[in-house]
Amino acid sequence: MIPALEELKTQIEQALEGVALTVEAPAIIVQPKDLLKVLRFLKDAEKLQLDYLANLTAIDYLPAALLAAAGAAQAGPPEGRIDVVYHLYSMAQKHGPVVLKVKLPRANPVLDSAVPVWRGAEYQEREAYDLYGVKFSGHPDLRRILMWEGFDGHPMRKDYVPENQNAPLGNAA
Numbered sequence: 001m002i003p004a005l006e007e008l009k010t011q012i013e014q015a016l017e018g019v020a021l022t023v024e025a026p027a028i029i030v031q032p033k034d035l036l037k038v039l040r041f042l043k044d045a046e047k048l049q050l051d052y053l054a055n056l057t058a059i060d061y062l063p064a065a066l067l068a069a070a071g072a073a074q075a076g077p078p079e080g081r082i083d084v085v086y087h088l089y090s091m092a093q094k095h096g097p098v099v100l101k102v103k104l105p106r107a108n109p110v111l112d113s114a115v116p117v118w119r120g121a122e123y124q125e126r127e128a129y130d131l132y133g134v135k136f137s138g139h140p141d142l143r144r145i146l147m148w149e150g151f152d153g154h155p156m157r158k159d160y161v162p163e164n165q166n167a168p169l170g171n172a173a
Contacts, residue, residue, distance in 0.1 A: 002098060009022075012041060016111050021038070031104055032110075035114070036117065039114055039118075048093070049090045052118075052120075054088070054096075055087040056114065058128045058156070060106070077134060081103050081104060081106045082133070083104070084101070085101050086114070088098065111134060111136055112136070112137070113142075115138070126143065129145050131146065
């Protein structure tokens with residue numbers, strides 16, 4: 001059985017010297033520099049055995065100034081950010097999920113690849129790269145997976161503007 005988030009956080013911090021985590025339910029927030037150590041621990045720890053990466057995705061948070069300019073009721077992070085989110089399960093222990101988040105700067109989101117820990121991260125990281133612009137250091141084949149190589153931008157970013165957005169539909173008479 002998976003322990004409560006605070007208890008799991010404490011277990012990880014005690015096992016991995018120098019790693020400091022925070023809890024923002026329902027996720028544990030991991031510093032980018034600590035990600036691979038935490039992932040390996042969660043996979044290899046005998047009582048956890050989180051051996052299945054079910055989902056890896058990203059979330060785009062616009063900078064506060066863009067939100068204010070758009071008239072949004074809520075404020076965002078001052079510089080904006082991209083969160084990379086991991087959902088982990090144990091097939092061996094039949095428990096989960098454990099949700100991890102890594103907060104990255106929106107201007108240059110770079111993170112170590114999880115492929116050395118879970119081979120199944122390969123395509124999910126390519127999708128996050130293609131759609132959100134997250135670069136994964138050490139990825140064996142980081143290239144676009146849904147858009148073509150010449151495509152400009154990352155279409156899931158909230159400030160992405162499609163070409164010809166204001167073009168008239170059909171033939172104007």
